[in-house]
Amino acid sequence: MNAAENAQLALLLEVAGTPKPGNVDRARDLPDLRFEHFLAGAVGAGLGLRAAGEGAPVGEAFEQAVAGMSQQAGGNTQFGALLLLVPLVKATAEARGDLTPEDVTRVAESTTTEDAADFYRAFDHADVYVDDPPKDAEALDVRRGSDAIPAVEERDLTLYDVLALGDEDDDVAAEWTGSFERTFWTADRLAELADSAPASAIGARTYLELLAREPDTLVAKQHGPKVAESVRVRAQEALEGGPEVVEAFAESLVEDGINPGTTADIVAAGLFVALARGEVTV
Amino acid sequence: MNAAENAQLALLLEVAGTPKPGNVDRARDLPDLRFEHFLAGAVGAGLGLRAAGEGAPVGEAFEQAVAGMSQQAGGNTQFGALLLLVPLVKATAEARGDLTPEDVTRVAESTTTEDAADFYRAFDHADVYVDDPPKDAEALDVRRGSDAIPAVEERDLTLYDVLALGDEDDDVAAEWTGSFERTFWTADRLAELADSAPASAIGARTYLELLAREPDTLVAKQHGPKVAESVRVRAQEALEGGPEVVEAFAESLVEDGINPGTTADIVAAGLFVALARGEVTV
Incomplete structure (x- = not known):
């Protein structure tokens, strides 16, 4: 499979992995966000992912992927995952050998003001949860979407610069400015686990491990840092406690409306890298 | 979404629908054939489906779709479904209004000997279960794959002609020569059910209804007509009996290694038509 196909498959394997406490998966729909919205999101994102694989600018490919993803009624399904996958796909298509953190960092650092403008346009297509920006x-x-573009252009900010503004509070942005460290950690971990279970199952396992290592930034934005830290601790207990504890953890997150979506985005990105490097196969 | 995207989504919704007794679904893997093989099959088929949507000949697009589908370790996941979807996608792209049985029949009847040759080449990519041919x-x-092409060319058979040779024993072939009757019946039924449940759920419901109406031809080929008829009767009982009877039926089919795969192919085709006509949405 080519890079765009691996990215589409990574999106599908990520959402298929179960149990993935707090997120939609193969065995759990949320009231207004269902498994099939993610299937449709992955199909719709294909055009933008293929554009990235054919060398289109990151912003253009990302906006196209998000517009395609949004052709379903569930709302934002894979915005964050696509913000990781688009530069990874472009870097894979440009890389000479196996994809490295340097390859994707080069793509991220080469983004332009036009990429930043397209990134803002992408927010016009999807209702993405975002916190208040700093006062300045x-x-x-x-959240202003394309209305913010004049300000971006006036300050001559690239997409990398824009994401650097938010990398302390958003772990997808932190991947961009931090060599995609958690993405590659996830891919390495998936490679270790690859012989033990099918791809979607090790994706779910790695999701829990990531959640136990660092508080999810979407949870922190929506419910505050204390709740995010408590979810992290409970993920650790779930990892140590086995299937029943995981299931109880999953139930309680759904009851409390807590959705560690950023961690799922990183699993999708890690699955892509492991597929692209041939370490995980289906 | 365009026709190729709707076809890819139809493949995904079909396999996501549960319970679908005897087939892989969102809640059931078989020992060597897993849900994720179908996800990868749907991703890989994309290139051939897009070729069909862009007007490529049916045989060429079908061979490309099957080659792409086969890039996973589960073997034949969606061969029959693609044999229905490829002409449906091509017909949708060519149709002036909503897709009709006449539109797709025109595409089927316009196939050539070159389409037939590509159809035989597709068997080189996937291990498809096929019964012995008639003596003559x-x-x-x-099963001879591309080795049979000289005989096809010598007899000047089109793809339509080849499928007509098997339409008594194979319900995918019977769709080609019978105005895609069950495909459109399924689409109409899905349209009726569309407000009652999500798309994948009404797909699963319609699967059971189709199975109760006519014996599955893959089951007949693999286990004989008596078993296929008994599966039909039990599907009817399951429809009348509710969830527990359906579950028991599903368990017993898996235990006996019975896989009503042709019926699942028709559900995928029906889902495509309903999506393309806007009667079912996600």
Whole structure:
């Protein structure tokens, strides 16, 4: 499979992995967000992912992927995952050998103001949960969508610069500015686990391990840092406690409306890298 | 979504629908054939489906779709479904209004000897279960793959002609020569059910209804007509009996290694038509 196909498959394997406490998976729909919305999101994102694989600019490919993803009624299904996958696909298509953190960092650092403008346009297509920006950055609030583009252009910010503004509070942005460290950690971990279970199952396992290592930044934004830390601790207990504890953890997250979506985004990105490097196969 | 995307989504919704007694679904893997093989098959088939949507000949698009589908370790996942979807996608792209049985029949009847040759080549990519051919048609045995092409060309058979040779014993072939009757019946039924449950759930419901109406031809080929008829009767009982009877039926089919795969193919085709006509949405 080519890079765009591996990215589409990574999106599908990520959502198929179960149990993935707090997120939609093969065995759990949420009331307004169902497994099939993620299937449709992955299909719709294909055009933008293929554009990235054919060398289109990151912003253009990302906006196209998000527009395609949004052709379903569940709302934002894979915005964060696509923000990781688009530069990874472009870097894979450009890489000479196996994809490295340096390859994707080069793509991230080469983004332009036009990429940043397309990134803002992508917010016009999907209802993405975002926190208030810092007081001095209100003009750059992504929730303004394409209305913020004049401010971005005036300050001559690239997409990398825009994400660097948010990398302390958002772990997808932190991947961009931090050599995709957790993405590659996840891929390495998936490679270790590859012989033990099918791809979607080791994706779910790695999700729990990631959740136990660092508080999810989407949970922190929506429910505060204390809740995010408590979810992290409970993920650790779930890992140590076995299937029943995992199931109880999953139930309680759904009851409390807690959705560690950023961690799922990183699993999708890690699955892509492991597929692209041939370490995980289906 | 365009026709190729709707076809890819139809493949995914079909396999996501549960319970679908005897087949892999969102809640059931078989020992060597797993849900994720179907996810990878749907991703890989994309290139051939897009070729069909862009007007490529049916045989060429079908061979490309099957080659792409086969890039996973589960073997034949969606061969029959693709044999229905490829002409449906091509017909949708060519149709002036909503897709009709006449549109797709025109595509089927316009196939050439070159389409037939590509159809035989598709068997080189996937291990498809096929019964013995009639005594006088051994040279045309699809199990010979591309080795049978000289005999096809010598007899000047189109793809439509080849499928007409098997339409008594194979319900995918019977769709080709019978105005895609069960495909459109399924689409109409899905449209009726569309407000009652999500798309994958009504797909599973319709699967059971189809299975209760006519014996599955893959089951008949693998286990004989008596077993296929008994499966039909038990599907009817399951429909009348509710969830527990359906579950028991599903368990017993898996234990006996009975796989009503042709019925699942028709559900995928029906889901495509309903999506393309906007009667079912995700």
